[in-house]
Amino acid sequence: MRFVAQTMKTRRNFCARTTSLIVSERIFSLTFPILNIKSSKRYRQDVIVKRGQVGGKCAKFDRAILENNSKIKGYLMSWADELQHFESNSNFQMNENHCEIIFEKPTIVMKLDAAINLYHHFCDFINLYASLHINQTFNQDVDIIWWDTHPGGFVDNLYGVTWKAFSKHQPYELKDLDQKRVCFKNLMLPLLARQREGLFYNSPLVQGCSGTTLFKSFSQFILHRLGIKPPKAELEKVRIVILSRSTAYRRMTNVKEIFFFIADEKSRPEKESGALYERSSRCDETGDLKLNEL
Structure with a gap:
């Protein structure tokens, strides 16, 4: 992890290499431009296009580290497209004068893979699960924002119940925040579904790496959180x-x-x-x- 920005007080703010995972406390704000949601398309990389549309108040901000970590771009590969225009503003305060909407709860913003495909959508969920481990937070009293720019929003009829394993609240839609100045007291931009050498998708074969319990623990986590009890096997049948x-x-x-x-x-x-x-x-x-x- 690299510390791109530090707040005035000691808080947990870090960014992984290639901007694949970001955690921020009390420094993060977004000004959403006009999304033209009626004519918008999915998987857009041009939501944040100007300096200052994303930023916060930092005691120290290292743009060189941010730029070096923003070389790998892609909607489901990193957060580089959204963070490359980050700026520190010494006048920023987390209040109604600077924010139209303030998320008080810890908030997770998710860029999403295809919800109609079991494999691709669970690329979202297992990377979110791994992000919880990295951040050492498993609280379900969190808000989730679906970062989706499709005019119809993010429709998750097939596997949407899985979100209840991560949050007890209904996720917010990006289109509901159109043209708003939104601030977060505690924000995580988690690992994404199609990173280079990522998890579940583009996973490399690493010599000597075997027997990991990550996928087993992910399965147990989902079953436990959703209250699903696996049926007993009928031993006479296969x-x-x-x-x-x-x-x-x-x-x-x-x-x-x-x-x-x-x-x-x-x-x-x-x-x-x-x-x-x-x-x-x-x-x-x-x-x-x-x-x-x-």
Whole structure:
């Protein structure tokens, strides 16, 4: 972590390399320009376009560090596009004279991946979960702002219940803050869904790195926060779930062979077909069989 800005008092303000994660206390304000939301598009990188539209009051502000950390840009790769115009203002105060809206609670601003796709949307959630660990905060009494510039807002009908694992409040929409001067007493800009060498998406293969419990603890965290109790496995049955894609680079080339293999095993005598269950007996708690165990 690098300290880009420091407040007058000792507080927690830091920015990760490549501006992939930012935490700020009592120094952050945003002036949203005219978004032209009716004709706007999703994944815009030009919401903050002028010096001073984002800023705060800092005892020390190092622009050189900010610029050096803002070289990697991309809507879901970093916060560089939004922070490159940050300026420190010695006259800034967290009050109604400088702010039209003040978020009193700790606030998380999220730039979002596709909500209609389970894989891509959970890139959002697992990176938010990792950000909570980095920031060492798991309080659910927080506000969340969906940073989405689509005219229809961010529609999350399929997986929207997952937000309840992170906050007990309904998230705010970016379009509701259009042309407002918004201030935050405690703000986190979390890790994003498609960072370079990030988590879940673009994850590199690191030699010697194995057996991490991050994904298991994320799964347990979601189930616990949502009050979901996994069903007990029916030991007499094995359920096989196969997700097959038709795209050129995500297609399973041997999916037909898998189906024929399973169908053939079912038609064999019980003694002979037992080999399938021996090879596939390592199931998870719900009785699901992972493909790499076939």
